[in-house]
Amino acid sequence: AQSVTQLGSHVSVSEGALVLLRCNYSSSVPPYLFWYVQYPNQGLQLLLKYTSAATLVKGINGFEAEFKKSETSFHLTKPSAHMSDAAEYFCAVSGARGYQKVTFGTGTKLQVIP
Amino acid sequence: DTEVTQTPKHLVMGMTNKKSLKCEQHMGHRAMYWYKQKAKKPPELMFVYSYEKLSINESVPSRFSPECPNSSLLNLHLHALQPEDSALYLCASSQENLPSSVLTFGAGSRLTVL
Numbered sequence: 001a002q003s004v005t006q007l008g009s010h011v012s013v014s015e016g017a018l019v020l021l022r023c024n025y026s027s028s029v030p031p032y033l034f035w036y037v038q039y040p041n042q043g044l045q046l047l048l049k050y051t052s053a054a055t056l057v058k059g060i061n062g063f064e065a066e067f068k069k070s071e072t073s074f075h076l077t078k079p080s081a082h083m084s085d086a087a088e089y090f091c092a093v094s095g096a097r098g099y100q101k102v103t104f105g106t107g108t109k110l111q112v113i114p
Numbered sequence: 115d116t117e118v119t120q121t122p123k124h125l126v127m128g129m130t131n132k133k134s135l136k137c138e139q140h141m142g143h144r145a146m147y148w149y150k151q152k153a154k155k156p157p158e159l160m161f162v163y164s165y166e167k168l169s170i171n172e173s174v175p176s177r178f179s180p181e182c183p184n185s186s187l188l189n190l191h192l193h194a195l196q197p198e199d200s201a202l203y204l205c206a207s208s209q210e211n212l213p214s215s216v217l218t219f220g221a222g223s224r225l226t227v228l
Binding site for chain 1: 118120154155156157159162170204206213214215216217218219220221222224
């Protein structure tokens with residue numbers, strides 16, 4: 001079985017402030033972990049992906065995430081928020097059952113305040 | 115070409131209508147997916163095609179009928195839908211149907227059933 005929990009359905013930050021979006025996972029096998037972003041009226045776009053090569057993963061648009069096995073976490077961070085970062089962010093896990101079935105978290109809507 | 119193209123962008127249909135959603139990719143991906151996304155919810159997997167064969171059906175009602183005419187095209191045929199089927203329908207593709215695969219999503223078709 002596999003699942004992800006995203007803490008906080010809404011997060012608000014000021015422009016220029018640190019962005020921290022939380023994700024905890026549960027998986028019976030070493031997982032593949034993803035962060036996807038969805039802008040209004042668009043599909044999802046990959047931000048970054050963890051595949052066990054390195055615990056700190058750098059993605060697009062200045063985002064990065066750190067895999068912590070002891071905490072079963074994969075939190076997404078960005079040092080300085082930009083207005084264009086306002087979107088819905090989904091953490092996702094795959095790897096159980098041996099096929100590509102991605103389980104998405106419930107999403108966190110990021111609001112950036114000018 | 116790194117896009118997944120979905121048509122139409124918007125569709126309104128009555129409960130007795132028959133309509134189709136179309137999805138196209140030219141990235142050489144061999145796995146294609148249909149997801150359903152309700153407002154403020156994560157995407158839910160409906161169907162997976164791998165090498166043009168249906169490999170996963172997530173117990174979707176028969177009023178939704180997928181079709182994969184070739185490796186670049188994926189259709190979703192709709193018939194006798196219910197108002198609760200109104201949602202954003204997302205098509206995605208990946209190189210293979212593997213746990214490590216990255217999904218490339220289209221912008222979606224927003225369906226309203228009257």
